[in-house]
Amino acid sequence: MASNRIRRVGIVAKPHSPHARAILRRLTDWLRRKRIPFHCDPGAASALRGRKRADSRQAIYRKVDLLVVLGGDGTLLSVARDIAPTKVPVLGVNLGSLGFLTEVTLGEMLETLALVFSGKYEISRRMMLQARLFRAGRQLSDHCLLNDIVLNKSALARIIEIEVAIDGRYVTSYRADGLIISTPTGSTAYSLSAGGPIIHPNMRAFCVTPICPHTLTNRPIVVPSQVTIDLSIRKESDEDVFLTLDGQIGVPMKSGDRVQVRRSRHSIHLVQIPGKRYFDVLRNKLKWGGK
Amino acid sequence: MASNRIRRVGIVAKPHSPHARAILRRLTDWLRRKRIPFHCDPGAASALRGRKRADSRQAIYRKVDLLVVLGGDGTLLSVARDIAPTKVPVLGVNLGSLGFLTEVTLGEMLETLALVFSGKYEISRRMMLQARLFRAGRQLSDHCLLNDIVLNKSALARIIEIEVAIDGRYVTSYRADGLIISTPTGSTAYSLSAGGPIIHPNMRAFCVTPICPHTLTNRPIVVPSQVTIDLSIRKESDEDVFLTLDGQIGVPMKSGDRVQVRRSRHSIHLVQIPGKRYFDVLRNKLKWGGK
Amino acid sequence: MASNRIRRVGIVAKPHSPHARAILRRLTDWLRRKRIPFHCDPGAASALRGRKRADSRQAIYRKVDLLVVLGGDGTLLSVARDIAPTKVPVLGVNLGSLGFLTEVTLGEMLETLALVFSGKYEISRRMMLQARLFRAGRQLSDHCLLNDIVLNKSALARIIEIEVAIDGRYVTSYRADGLIISTPTGSTAYSLSAGGPIIHPNMRAFCVTPICPHTLTNRPIVVPSQVTIDLSIRKESDEDVFLTLDGQIGVPMKSGDRVQVRRSRHSIHLVQIPGKRYFDVLRNKLKWGGK
Amino acid sequence: MASNRIRRVGIVAKPHSPHARAILRRLTDWLRRKRIPFHCDPGAASALRGRKRADSRQAIYRKVDLLVVLGGDGTLLSVARDIAPTKVPVLGVNLGSLGFLTEVTLGEMLETLALVFSGKYEISRRMMLQARLFRAGRQLSDHCLLNDIVLNKSALARIIEIEVAIDGRYVTSYRADGLIISTPTGSTAYSLSAGGPIIHPNMRAFCVTPICPHTLTNRPIVVPSQVTIDLSIRKESDEDVFLTLDGQIGVPMKSGDRVQVRRSRHSIHLVQIPGKRYFDVLRNKLKWGGK
DSSP: OHHHHHOOEEEEOOOOOOTHHHHHHHHHHHHTTTTOOEEEEHHHHHTTSSSBBBBBBHHHHHHEEEEEEEOOOHHHHHHHHHHHHHOOOOEEESSSSSSSSOOOEEHHHHHHHHHHHHHHEEEEEEEEEEEEEEEEEEEEEEEEEESSEEEEEEETOOEEEEEEEEETTTEEEEEESSSEEOOGGGGGHHHTTTTTEEEEETEEEEEEESSSSTTTTTOOOOEESSSSSEEEEEEGGGGGGGEEEETTTTEOOOOOEEEEEEEEEEEEEEEEEETHHHHHHHHHTTTTOOO | OOOOOOOOOOEEEOOOOOOOOHHHHHHHHHHHHOOOOOOEHHHHHTTTTTSBBBBBHHHHHHOEEEEEEOOHHHHHHHHHHHHHHGTTOOEEESSOOSSSSSOEGGGGGHHHHHHHTTOEEEEEEEEEEEEEEEEEEEEEEEEEESSEEEEEEOOTOOOEEEEETTTTTEEEEEEEEEEEOOOTTTGGHHHHTOOOOEEEETTTTEEEEESSSTTTTOEEEEEETOOOOOOOOGGGGGGGGGEEEEETTTEEEEOOOEEEEEEEEEEEEEEEEETHHHHHHHHHHHTOOOO | OOOOOOOOOEEEEEETTTHHHHHHHHHHHHHTTTOOOOOOEEEEHHHHHSSSSSSOOHHHHOOOOEEEEOOOOHHEEEEEHHHHGGTOOOOEESSSOOOSSOOEGGGGHHHHHHHTTTTOOEEEEEEEEEEEEEEETTEEEEEEEEEEEEEEETTTTTEEEEEETTTTTTEEEESSEEEEEEEEEGGGTTTHHHTOOOOOTOOOOOEEEEEOOTTTOOEEEEEEEOEEEEEEGGGGGGGEEEHHHHHEEEOOOOOEEEEEEEEEEEEEEEEEEEEEHHHHHHHHHOOOOOO | OOOOOOOOOEEEEEEEOOOHHHHHHHHHHHHHHTTTEEEOHHHHHHHHSSOOOOOHHHHHHHSSEEEEEEOOOHHHHHHHHGGGGOOOOOOEEEESSSEEEEEEEEHHHHEEEEEEEEOOOEEEEEEEEEEEEEEEEEEEEEEEEESEEEEEETTTTTOOEEEEEEETTTEEEEEESEEEEEGGGGTTTTTHHHOOEOOOOTOOOOEEEEEEEETTTTOOOEETTSEEEEEOGGGGGGGGEEEEETTTEEEEEEEEEEEEEEEEEEEEEEOOOTOOOOOHHHHHHOOOOOO
């Protein structure tokens, strides 16, 4: 059980969601009755139509003890990349159906908040991935991600060749549509569609999953999170390759570029309600059928 | 056994292949000794450095009784698309390792030609696929292909939605990286990497293989070659989708575009040597280990 | 549309089904009102508790123009093996949820029968598989099956080796838990769980699907139904191998035994209602989500 | 680098291996020249035809500082189960081709021994799995395994139902041919054939891999080694289920039996030569093609 008292709440909402206004009013009314100060990001403030001033997300992350995210897994992913260093706990409420990361439904929102404010919750610390892009020996960018990075080819190229080294030792050269490096949290996202395993979010590991590999025995590999993974594109195939971060940010790559992946020193702190567990969400999302 | 007498031979060579010159000289010397007239495409003529005038491939296809293709499977695919209506038999000689389509190695070339000229060969008629692209109700293009068509997303889009109907009846909407429609010949190319089955080249069938489908139960489907398959892109995802033909020709697609796939009325006639069979090539290419 | 007049109906019911009695009374009352004579197998007669005399299934097959099967896909499979030579159309009504073969639900039963009696139905002719077991050169048994045959190892053996030849030519030796030869109809049964493709039931083909093969490139192979497939067990691994027919009949195999698979000269004639199609059933059974 | 001095060597050999005699003589001559005392198990002593007295394997494990295993991965697996508590380092020499566990080839044997005796080696500590079988609340047996346990059905049963709980919480009920719980070391054995990922041997994890699951979304799951996994067979399917340990020991299961899997407190200490690494073996065994 977590015990820090929650004094201030931040609210982030996916912009232009159809029912966001009604839900935000329910949420903010509840917080007002409890006399809990709160701050809204531009998405939430706009849904409330001016009843509350908007703060930037970055400003909110620095002054709250709990962040409520109203949206889908995509919204939470984009929050995670920025909030991680602050260690602020994040509660994901799904505006649509159930998500892997936003596992509280609208109907459960207020009941869940009541539990959280009485200290009846747990924190699931999810490891994140640091990806650094190097060009000509210089670091171009540095990213902290919750789900995955993907190196993949453009639609018109048939195959690319990606050389992988782990802790400085050659693993193999994948001839494939692309390659995914995912965290345990990201294992149920793109990696699963590409044939990867489900990895429990408490694990500290990466999954290296090739996308449509030419060599059929190139199967997904799970490695410990302590390793350093280096990816480089073979020169002849460089011009049509992109680096995609959490499926949201795309960076075109050039000949000789190198991507280095390690475990990030930050984690995301997800609020979890006792009684709602990982395997229940998995069973539901993958339609396994119940007990 | 095939019996038509071969009077004229066409030679097509992949341009800029390292050993092409030596091989072409071996081949043309052999033909001269046999007093068989032959015609060279620009790739072959250039490798012979002016010893023979170049004809256009299209001109060659109309005047020969046998076409020898020196190259890899890619070279043969591009020939197949144009030569199919002429029914000219095609003998594929692989300049590198063994191919699925170019199953004669350099060492076997002359011995194989001797068999062919003495009538000791068989024709493997491979079905081809007709793909027509429609925009706003008008047909934009019409293609005849040996391997496959692929609808896929650009590197930066995460997922697209492709609606499939067979003989006018809704099958499903694939949320995926893309979708492959392959012939039996194409089943061992891209479709295999995406999880599709191996389909014997004598079959008359299409394989509908989704690429990294979001719905894990979207498995490859084999349908008879008599059907008409209609593919359409859901509007919201239209701008990043490409149609790729035999992995060689790319066409950007627009909102509302539709692709219709049927069996082509043309087939490619591949020359095959008795004793070298499909399963032997398969065993070798997939490293199954032998008897 | 089918046009033969239906004069006599046979009813076969899975024994001991919970709701069979109520359903059978609904069905038999409807037939009596229509003045259609009918015959019940022991399962159906027992559910009706003596209101109708039982005939053997074999006797029924010889005197009816339509057979109604109340049960699951398993019941229909066992009927198919015997009724095929008579060409009597079979209508499968599922006592539980929807089946691949029993695609009429209880709620649709009477409405469907009304359509069938007014000639508004189609016949889906499904190819069947003939499997013959040879020992020491002598034929031990001869089976006609709708779904599949499986050669597999006992629980305690780790791996067996099965040599496959097609039309007398060596394909490969599978080192695996077992091997499935399925018809298109059987492709959505065991073969699908083992990684095989979905094959449209109008196809005339076999799928050769290895179960947990040691060689990872041993992928499922689809071959035309004209071929003859020979399976033999390598001697050292003979004592723990079983031949299973349609998942229902098991035969222990001995050293040197050989199984020969061909297309059966019989087909099963399944009654289908226009408007309910294969892909609708598939979408429902595999939970693809609808339009 | 490991530093304990090696005073005594044990030798275990797979019985009846064709070239064992020549290899053992080479090995024992080398040890004699180095004046290193050694002990032979019955397999090794018999290959040496009486030149050396046989000790039981158990006796050997208690008095040596290094065990050399001559055989395949199967031989090493059976040694691992017994030697683990002693922490004696094990060097696997493969009598045939390269193995995942016996990664020293015959040609490298003496050179490798020389490195080991000069302290130039590393120990790869591989986690093991403890499996306990309970019947009617009483523990029937307790096993320590290096690769995997498998619950599977007999050849004649079509499907079984296995309920899995992790740390006391329900995960799902698998309807499948069986279920594998593998260690990282075992991930490249049976689990890989059943569709599981490759897990780096330094990981501390289990992989739960269903065999031919009826529900296609039942994908392999990787969980941390700290968990307790409980497996139980649904009553109706009990009589045809077997528990198989490392693919070598089979135990018939009864209705209501339960298997509990945890990380063993023992590990196997494998001797590894610097410069020969996990990914090199993997690349070779899976025929990925080299650099």
